Amino acid sequence: MSDLVISGVEAGYGHVRVLHGVNLKVSEKPVALMGRNGMGKTTLAQAIMGLNPTTAGEIKYGDVTLTGLATTKIARAGIGYVPQGRRVFPSLTVDEHLRILEKRNNQWTVKKVYELFPRLAERKKNGGAMLSGGEQQMLAIGRALMTDPTLLLMDEPSEGLAPAIVEHLGNSLKDLVAQGQQVLLIEQNLKFASSLCDEIVILSNGEIQATVSSSELVKSPELQNKYLGVA
């Protein structure tokens, strides 16, 4: 199993620097990245995927240096990305979204995605623009899984999903993790994040502020306020 190793990464937009030297390692255990709004969580995800260039530092996945690589090559290195805001194609149907990624010998099949999200099977002939927000979210997750990623990078996958679906997704992800799926999860839903990840990394003002155990964070309103509250 390859480790995702992020060392001293800096990134930003124009003249605004958002990440000030982030160090993070994801190994076999799933890691949740949490923090208040605007702290740089999504920027870090985009830096990993090559969607936002880094200005310093290095990101490696196993032997592959991801920094400087095209997003397509990063995806081929085994990282599956569920972006914030879904980004599904308005004119492609649910089925088309998934079928274009189907490969012989892949572990993930369209059928398996429909088993994970039965609602998507009901909507398979509908275009992306005709889906509700939550359905688009399911499709974005399904699409990432169809690439058979060794590491799944998810930016708020629970956003917009009904509670029962979040629970179902959490259970399914737990099964995947037990089978060796690596996960880096960005979340605002503490219950969901803590059900999947024992380790929660707090990002604050573009730096890793702390690493806490999820059971501790769930129990302690003080810690929640400290790490997730308004400064």
Added chain:
Amino acid sequence: MTNTSKDTNLALSLSGVSRNFGGIRAVADISFDVSHGKRLTVIGTNGAGKSTLFNLIAGVYPLSQGSIHIFGQDVSNQPAHTRAGLGVARTFQTSKLFQGLTVRENLYAALRQALGEQKIGWLSNPAASEKLVDESTEILGKVDLLKKADVLVSDISHGESRQLEVAMALAMRPKILMLDEPAAGISPTERGRLVELLKSLDKDMTVVLIEHDMAVALAVADEVIVMHDGNMFLQGTPDEIRTSQAVRDLYLGSNHE
């Protein structure tokens, strides 16, 4: 109860509202009333038709069937701007903000409308009156965005843009405030602040809320509607919804406490 006395007290009244998209019945025969000053939460499974229902009330889509009254006035065939004129303001599930303007400038656009200040040419004449500055500062403080006031919207985070959406809707000084998943994408502690903000809103304001986070949805609501497959599945008080086995099976899941 006569029709007229009923109507004047109702902020919102839907009767047999339906909307089809091609062969799909997205919203099917929905009827409910919201009294002036009440808080209604709409919950439901993904794809149940919640956002479509919002779009029908706001006038984004025309109705396929049924009628909608706002403060007793039939708006079924009225465009969105007429309904906005009656005091309806809403947020969207995915943000629709001016990316090239700062947080505060976005708010000015909404505030100028509400304050009746010059509407034409405000982009070319960005000088803000003292009142605009004061009001925008107050509203940004309420949604915890004061620190980001002068940052371009294209540079703020997803969660912050959700907070700005709520600020924009509040700046319109609506009589009916409609919020589509305001807690999505914001941190647990910020959700707590959102609940406080919603609870502190003027009792004269009627609020309709779509929300999946039950801690937010039930804390704020007087009445809850549960939608499923375009239909009204259940209507009740927060306590009735909390204890309903049917809602648990359909929507909340077994582990929800």
